[in-house]
Amino acid sequence: MNIRRFLSSSITIAEMEARKIRHDSTELWTRIIQPALWLLVFGETFNAIKAMPSGNFSYIQFITPGILAQSVLFISIFYGITVVWEKDVGIITKLLSTPSPRSSIVLGKSLAAGLRGAFQAIVIFALALLIGAKIRLDPIDVAGVFAVVILFAMCFSSLSMFLASYLKTRDRMMGIGQALTMPLFFASNAIYPISVMPIWLQYVSIANPLSYAVDAIRSMLLVGTYGNLLVDMLVLFLSTIVFLVLASMSIKKLLE
């Protein structure tokens, strides 16, 4: 396989998504409502009653990285639905009939999910600043946050594509997406620290990529110390690779 062709195809698939968003960005804007509610309603309320042990930070500060990661999780875990829809209208068939390698199509689709994730990050940054949540705005850290967001979106969108290859319908994908998001969300450090969880849940959260994404974002956005960052990034990177490979191998089944 020619690596230059491989990358150029992947970027083309992401470009396709970017062009679609440029024509109609309604979906992106509606995706903002949910994280905005989490921050403005849930965040502000819990901030006021000080019920959560959020350490040296206000609860709204603590939750901002969690909500960012959560909203990216939502977008990417349901990305398989987009792919199933594209299969139904024949776009996937068309893409797979080009000389481009299958894995480049999958990588491109996950990059496209990353693109949507990056847009969420921009909006949540803006929201956080708007409600006065103090976050560190060091350019390198901000770039780091975007890198984590894109990687994280790639990770779960490829998991979603892998599942879609077997589940094949939008309804089932909707079901599995719903079934996955809440456990992933609650068994993570997104809205409360791991230390307050019951022991068994703490173990679950260790196996949860969302925890690592939140931890990475939190260390760059709030703490400014990078003790766990390497581990976080490594876990994210490896799970992304695993899911990408699985999805590349299974994507053809989507057409059957």
Place this chain on the structure above:
Amino acid sequence: MDTYHDDKYFMTFDSTVKMSDAIAIEANNLTKVYRDSIRAVDGISFSVRQGEIFGLLGPNGAGKTTTIKMIITLTKATSGTLHVFGIDVFKSPETVREMLGYVPQSISVDTDLTAYENLLIFSKLSYVNKKERNERIRNALEYMDLSSRADDIVKRYSGGMMRRLEIAQALVNRPKILLLDEPSIGLDPSSKKQVWKNIKQLNQEFGTTILITTHDMGEADELCDRIAIMSEGKIAILGTPLDLKRDVGGDIVTVNLAFTPPIMSLPKEIGNIVHNNEKSIQILTTNGEEAIPLIADFFRSHEIRVESISINKANLDDVFMKYAKRRLGDEMYKATRNTRRDFARRAR
């Protein structure tokens, strides 16, 4: 890889390309069994010559689309071999896909993009040289009469335009073989004609080999040089449209006479009387047009006045009914044949 592409694809007129002896697609004992043990394609062998329009016909579920999907490498054969210009489809799928253009059954252009963008993305995914890209896109759009709407979102296109865009899309990588799966399905008659015109033009001007699936016999008759009728995963018969039509017996000429003639027999060279209803006689001939003057002369020489003569040409529908639905038994075939006769009688 660029050696596959003729750079003058859109500019040359080379009639010698048409019908060369080279084999474009060769299938040998090709079989596809799905998991639920349905033999979608059951040991078919055929070859498509370079430069011809080859039709795969058959009712729904006959295995046409599965066959096309195996050629475009979207699904793997269970057994058998398949070569495209000598290259093993299952061993080098990406090389093979580079030589093919594929228009799937359902509309599959991205309706959220403009026509230009659809072609741009597709040409990038097909690794069209960056320098040539824009010119090829422009040519393909022009060729399919879509230039004026190139920057419209495809959502606003009519069905016929979408289909043409789809063919344009398959053309940007200048395929040696174009695979069209039910290209005129769901189109109104005038859009259908336009698509047919484009397909024929492609074949005649550029020598593109075309494999087409359809269950529209009119379409097959209009476009195809050779036809294979598939039924339940097998090829029931393969030949030129003319051969196939001859196979079902030829044309029926109906003669209406001024009065009931005495019992008589026709000379062999004219044909056989298949139905005799007093003043109306139906004659089965190999070629209706040629038989009409002979029939007229015959009755004149017997001093029987002819009031009218009508002709009912054998068409591929008859062939289709004979081969594609053979399992339903001869009953059905005969019934159709009779219906056609009845229809011919009413039509007079």
